[in-house]
Amino acid sequence: MEHTHPHAHKLEKEKFAEFVNALKAEGEVIAPKSNGLYLPVEDASEIDLSKIPLDCPKNYVFPITEKVLEVEGNKITSTVESKKRVLFGIRPCDIAAFQCLKIFFEDYVEEGKIQDPYFMSKMNKLTIVAYNCPEPKEHCFCAAMGTGPVAESGFDLALTDLGDVYLVEPGNQKGEEIIQKLSLPPASFEDMERKEDVKKQCIEKMNVTFNIQGLDEAIHQKVDTVAEEYGKKCIVCGGCNFFCPTCSCFNMSDTVDGKVVKREKFWDTCLLRGFTWLAGVGFERDPIDSRMKQRLMHKLSYTKEHYNMYSCTGCGRCSQVCPSFIFMEDMIKDIIGGK
C-alpha cells in the first residue's frame, strides 16, 4: 500500500466527540466498546479505546454469515451488501490483517483474477481510523511480525494517544481531506518524537524475545515436528481460526424457507476434521497434526509465498482464546530455533 508522507495534526481530547461526529459523514461508525466488541456507535462516549478488543473487526468486511443468493422458482437474485462504514480505533495488527485479506480476496494471481465481490464491496467503502497501541496485552507479538505497535500504512487516519492530545496522521489523500475538513491544528516535530516514545514504550512492555529471521527456511524443516507436538494438545475447537483476523476460509450451504432457497457463506476452519471431507473419497487431512500443519503453513508460509505477507499479524488472539494453551508465539519460537 502506497504511503504518502504524513502531515501530522493534533486533536485536543475535549474535541474527540466532535471528531467522531464528523466522521459520521463517511459512514456508520464502528468502534470498540467497553464490552470488548467492535459495534456501531452513535456517540463518542460509547467508545472505549483502553483495551485491545478480543473481537476482530474482520466481521465488517467478511461477515460470519452472509447471504450469497436467493432462488425462487427459476429466478436467482443476489445482493451484495456494500454499506459505507468507518472502522474506528482499529489496531495496527488488524490493519495489517485487512491488507492481507484484501490482497487475497482482490486476488493476487497475475492472470485471470477473480475478485470476491462480497468482500471487495465492503472493503472499498471503508474508512479506516487506526489507533496505535500505547500498551500491549498478554500474547501480543506484533513487533516480531512487523505489523505494529504503530501502523505504517493501510489506513486513512491514524491516532496516537500522546497523553494530553491525540496525534492525527493521514495515511492517504482521503485522510488528508478529512483532516482539512476538520481544520485540526498541525502537530510539531516534538509531537512526532512523543509518538516514537509511545511506540518504544509499547515495544518494551511487549517484551518479544524472538525475531522471525530465518522463519521462511526453518518452517519447512520444523513444521512437522512442531505440528505434531502441539497437535497432541489441540482439542479441535477451531477457536484460533474464528478469532484470527486473517482467516478467510468459508463454506456455503443452502436453506429452504417455503418456496425460497437461500444460499449463505459462513466462516469455516481448517482445524476441523470435516474441512477436507470429500464424499466418496475421505479426508485429505485426517490426523490432527496434518491440520495443525496446514494452519501453521497457511499463516507462516503460503501467503508469504503467494503475496509476500505472513498471515499471522502477531495479534495474539489465537493464543488468548485457546483452551489448551497452544500459543502461536511458542510455535513460532520452536520453529525458528528453540528445539
Next chain:
Amino acid sequence: MTENPYVPNMATITNIKDLTSDIKSFAIQFDDPNLKENWTFKPGQFVEISAFGHGEVPISISSSPTLKGQIELAIRNSGTVTAALQKMKTGDKVGLRGPYGNWWPYEKIKGKNVTIISGGIGLAAVTNILKYMIANKSDYKKIQLLYGSVVPSALVFTDEYEKWRQAGVDVHITVDRRVGDWTGNVGIVTWLFNEQPAPELEKVKIPEDATVIVCGPPIMIHFCCLDLVKSGFKPENIYLSLEGHMKCGIGKCGHCNIGPKYVCRDGPVFTYAEKKALEEQ
C-alpha cells in the same frame, strides 16, 4: 456468466442416463440462449452444479467441448447434493457456474502418442479429452485407453467403447473381479502394462514416448504413477486430475488448499512431478 462469480446460471436437465446403479450421466443446457450457444470450456475443466436447496458440488465435464449446446456430467450418488441431483428428472432446473480449473494439455500433446489410464468413475473426467482427440484425430498420433473397474457392473460408458474403437482408439477394458458372464480381462488396470503376472489379462504396450493421462480413485492414481515411473515414464509426462472439496471453485473458500496450491485453480490437472512436490511440502 454473471459478473458475481458465486452466482450460478439457471440450466435445465435435458437427458438422464443410468451408467451404473449409483452413477447417472446428465445432459444439461443453459437456459440463457446466449450462454447455450457460446459458453465453452477446455477438456478437463469442471463446473459447480447447484441442486438448489441442497447445495453445490464440483463436477468434471465429461463431454467434449466439441459437443455444442449442452454439457454432460457423470454424477455418483455419494453425498447430500449428489443424492438430490440423482433424484432429479428431465426438465428439472439446476444451477451451473464455471468453467473452473486448468485442463488436460490438449495442445501441448498434439502430434504425440497419448495413453489414458482410468479407473471407475474417473473415466468421466477423461472422456472430455478422449472425445476431443477423437474429434481432432489428425492432430494426435496413437490414442490408447486403459480402463478398469472393480466389477463389470461398475464400468461406465459401456456403450461407447466400441464407438471409440471404431474411431481408432486402442481400447483395453479390465475388471478386478469376474462377475456373471464377463469374458474380458480380469485384473487391476495397472496390470495391463506393469510386470505383474496376470494370466487372465492381455498385456498392453504403452508407447515409450507417450504422454500419459491418469484419472481414477486416489489409490489407483498412486500405484499407477509408481508403475509408470518404474516403466520409464517421466513424472513430467504423466498428468493426473486431483480431487478436492472445491466449494467455491475460485480459490477463495480454502477447502481444496493442498500445500501452497488450490486444486480448483492451480489444478485440478497436475503432473505427477507437481503432485510429488506438493506431497513433500
